[in-house]
Amino acid sequence: MAKGTMIIDGQRVAFDGEKNVLAVIRKAGIEIPTFCYYSDLSVYGACRMCVVEDEKGKINASCSLEPRDGMVIKTNSARLLKHRRMILELLLASHDCNCTTCQKSGQCHLQDLAQKFGIRRVRFQDTRQRYAIDRTSPAIVRDPNKCILCGDCVRVCEEQTGQGIIDFAFRGSNLSVMPAFNRDLIDTKCISCGQCTAVCGTGAITLKDQIGAAWAAIHDPKKRVVVQIAPAVRVAVGEAFGLPAGENVLFRMCTALKLMGVDEVYDTTFAADFTTIEESNEFLKRLKNDGPFPMFTSCCPAWVKYLELNKPEYLKNISTCKSPMEMFAAILRDQYAEKDAQDGRETYHIAIMPCTAKKMEAGRDEFKHDGQPDVDLVLTSREIIDMIKETGIQLPELEYESPDMPFGLGSGAATIYGVTGGVAESVLRYCYPDKSKNAIRAIKEMNLSADQPVKEVTVQVGDDELKIAIVNGLVNVKQLIKDVEEGRKFYHLVEVMTCVGGCAGGGGQPYGLKPSKIARGVGLRELDDEAAFKRAEKNPVVTNMLAEMGTRKAHKLLHVSYVKDEK
Numbered sequence: 001m002a003k004g005t006m007i008i009d010g011q012r013v014a015f016d017g018e019k020n021v022l023a024v025i026r027k028a029g030i031e032i033p034t035f036c037y038y039s040d041l042s043v044y045g046a047c048r049m050c051v052v053e054d055e056k057g058k059i060n061a062s063c064s065l066e067p068r069d070g071m072v073i074k075t076n077s078a079r080l081l082k083h084r085r086m087i088l089e090l091l092l093a094s095h096d097c098n099c100t101t102c103q104k105s106g107q108c109h110l111q112d113l114a115q116k117f118g119i120r121r122v123r124f125q126d127t128r129q130r131y132a133i134d135r136t137s138p139a140i141v142r143d144p145n146k147c148i149l150c151g152d153c154v155r156v157c158e159e160q161t162g163q164g165i166i167d168f169a170f171r172g173s174n175l176s177v178m179p180a181f182n183r184d185l186i187d188t189k190c191i192s193c194g195q196c197t198a199v200c201g202t203g204a205i206t207l208k209d210q211i212g213a214a215w216a217a218i219h220d221p222k223k224r225v226v227v228q229i230a231p232a233v234r235v236a237v238g239e240a241f242g243l244p245a246g247e248n249v250l251f252r253m254c255t256a257l258k259l260m261g262v263d264e265v266y267d268t269t270f271a272a273d274f275t276t277i278e279e280s281n282e283f284l285k286r287l288k289n290d291g292p293f294p295m296f297t298s299c300c301p302a303w304v305k306y307l308e309l310n311k312p313e314y315l316k317n318i319s320t321c322k323s324p325m326e327m328f329a330a331i332l333r334d335q336y337a338e339k340d341a342q343d344g345r346e347t348y349h350i351a352i353m354p355c356t357a358k359k360m361e362a363g364r365d366e367f368k369h370d371g372q373p374d375v376d377l378v379l380t381s382r383e384i385i386d387m388i389k390e391t392g393i394q395l396p397e398l399e400y401e402s403p404d405m406p407f408g409l410g411s412g413a414a415t416i417y418g419v420t421g422g423v424a425e426s427v428l429r430y431c432y433p434d435k436s437k438n439a440i441r442a443i444k445e446m447n448l449s450a451d452q453p454v455k456e457v458t459v460q461v462g463d464d465e466l467k468i469a470i471v472n473g474l475v476n477v478k479q480l481i482k483d484v485e486e487g488r489k490f491y492h493l494v495e496v497m498t499c500v501g502g503c504a505g506g507g508g509q510p511y512g513l514k515p516s517k518i519a520r521g522v523g524l525r526e527l528d529d530e531a532a533f534k535r536a537e538k539n540p541v542v543t544n545m546l547a548e549m550g551t552r553k554a555h556k557l558l559h560v561s562y563v564k565d566e567k
Contacts, residue, residue: 004069009076015067022050022062025075032075033084033113035091036150037063038199040500040514041159044151049084049113053077085117093124095202096145102203107511109201110148131176136186138363139194139208139356147177147204153196160500161302162475165190177204189309191302193474193498194356194380194507207356207508211383211390214350217376218261223348224340227257228328229403230268232354232418232503233381235523236510240385241395245516246523251400253352253384256393258401267403268351269410271328272417272426275299276536277546278558279321279423280430283493287464292317294469294484294491297423299323301361302498304562306474311481312564320559324417325351325358326367328407329374330557331545350377352384354418354506357498366560380508406541412531414539419521420472420502421448421455424495428468429535431461440534449502449521454480456491466492474498 003016006024013028020043025032035047045064052062055072059079074080092114099105131144151168154177158164165188169176179188196205217223234250243249254265279297286295298304298319307314322330329349336347351358361367362375379387388395402408413429416422425448432439446457448468453476459466469491471477477496483489499505504520505512512520528534537543546554 002067002069004067006067006070007072009074018067020063021052021060021065021067021071021073024067025052025062025073030075032062033116034063035109035148035201036152038152038155038513041152041155041199044155047087047148047150049087051080051083053080059083081117085119088114088117088119089122090124091148092119092122093126094128095126095148096143102146103206103209104201104203108203134184135208136184137190137192137208137360138186139192139359140185140190140197141206141208142185143204143206144176144178145204146202148202149175149177150201151177152199152201153177153205156195156199158475160195160473160475161191161193161498162478163189163191163306166196191305191309191474191498192357192360193302195499196507197356198507198509198511207380207382208359209383210359210377210379211387213377214379214383214387217348217350220348222345224263224336224345225261225348225350226264226266226332226336227262227350227352228266228268228271228325228407229253229352230325230354230418230503231272231415231524231527232506232509232520233352233384235418235504235520235527236354236381236512237385237388238395239510239512239516240389243396245512245519246521246526248523248527249395251402252395252398254403255398255401256388256391256395259393259398260387260391262350264404266328266407267410268324268328269414269417270407270539270542271331272324272414273411273536273539273542274327274331274546274558275321275324275417276411276413276423276426276430277542278327278554279319280427280536282319282321283427284431287492294494295319297493297495299417299423300357300496300498301355302357303474303477303496305357305360306477306498308562308564314481315562315564318562320561322367322558322560323361324414325353325378326361326374326560327558329367332407333369333374334557348376349374350379351375352379352381354381354503354509355499356380356507358508366562381506382508382510385510409539409541411536411539412528412534413536415527415531416449416524418503419449419524420497420500421450421470421495422502422524424448424468424470424493426536427493428459428461430537433462435535449525451501451518464492468492469494471496472502473500 008028015024018024033049036044045061050062051059052073134142197207235246238247238249257265296318359378362378367374413426455470501517505517
């Protein structure tokens with residue numbers, strides 16, 4: 001990696017391994033503006049907002065310029081400031097500026113820079129063709145009229161999920177970002193992961209907002225509103241209120257939801273313990289019956305959708321266990337049926353999730369009974385943040401309130417479901433014959449949540465030598481499947497998380513770069529360390545309920561089979 005010293009705006013700045021001049025500039029304490037640069041993705045270099053001027057007067061994009069020893073640059077000359085203001089004015093001229101009602105208002109990068117650079121009027125007329133807004137996806141809304149062609153959505157869809165659903169089309173002034181042949185998203189192989197909504201800075205791609213439906217249910221006296229909160233949500237929501245990434249705000253969220261009018265608040269970790277037990281027993285049964293292998297985890301709905309659309313022959317390999325969200329929903333429906341009949345109220349079930357694909361999962365036919373979904377509504381972390389802010393509740397100032405019982409108790413193993421490697425680790429804890437603390441430590445030392453595309457481990461469990469893989473980002477699963485098909489690799493268990501970092505980096509989480517996503521994962525690991533019990537089978541409520549259900553009822557409530565998506 002290159003080392004040396006640069007002169008930036010007259011000050012000496014040492015660099016050591018920074019991949020571009022932009023990173024060195026930011027190291028010097030200068031926040032140079034960008035649109036198309038997203039540090040977790042490849043360099044595109046199209047917007048030209050980050051241009052710098054060298055000592056010879058040459059202008060270059062700092063994001064695509066390699067640092068060199070002795071390089072002298074200016075970041076804020078008169079030419080550069082004029083250049084940036086012109087770019088902003090042209091972007092605003094070709095942007096649908098209905099900012100007051102835009103979902104990104106207050107968090108829009110274009111809006112922010114227009115204010116910083118003092119753009120008060122736009123001299124150019126918008127002559128672009130108007131496009132229809134695409135609301136066909138169960139999770140995502142696409143408004144091409146707000147697109148500034150930064151390409152972040154294109155790159156994240158290709159580089160982190162490997163889907164390539166959206167791309168650039170046409171040339172010159174007609175250049176657009178769209179699915180192939182400008183299809184609606186519902187007619188593509190979009191898996192609703194929502195990573196495009198996380199990186200879009202202008203509101204051209206946003207998550208499907210269902211806040212109005214949530215408020216309607218909360219204010220309806222005939223509805224008993226019951227909420228479940230996923231593990232990864234609690235370590236991300238606080239960021240929007242000035243708290244550090246990774247800080248647990250579950251107990252403050254319980255207080256806030258009760259103040260907002262929610263009747264009962266539960267913890268999805270309760271259902272994750274059910275998932276661990278059921279999935280582990282299924283895995284042990286496959287070991288006994290010699291397959292089929294590998295057994296794929298089933299918690300990530302975007303991953304399940306990917307298999308349906310692209311590799312339906314592997315649906316037999318995916319665990320039949322429902323995701324924790326849907327297991328919770330099935331248990332709730334079963335437990336509350338009599339209660340609803342007695343008091344004449346309808347239980348309305350809201351799931352607060354870090355994942356936009358959960359909106360798609362909730363609408364699947366497999367999770368509907370008598371025409372009604374088991375989960376009535378899914379709110380992402382960003383939506384619940386907006387709802388809390390709408391009420392004026394100051395989250396950091398709230399007192400703690402625990403989730404309601406009996407569905408508010410979860411193990412440490414359930415908490416780490418929100419981070420890459422957590423599901424596989426939870427299954428290992430259950431399957432390990434050694435139940436001592438040292439066994440837990442040994443499993444943790446395997447570092448299953450390591451930040452690498454595919455983590456492979458070999459584990460001795462009893463007489464069996466198990467080969468396990470953890471896929472961190474859906475783009476990496478294609479090579480893994482190819483290696484399995486061609487006989488280069490063999491695995492007993494494969495955990496797949498569509499989003500890098502797992503649910504902690506989900507598409508419904510607050511906007512965050514890699515460091516904040518890592519901090520969320522660390523926060524979940526710390527909650528596991530602090531948990532009263534570390535294994536799913538130690539949860540007394542879960543084990544008692546499974547005993548009362550019996551094998552037949554448990555399988556009916558907690559398992560599902562997926563079939564090829566013919567459409």
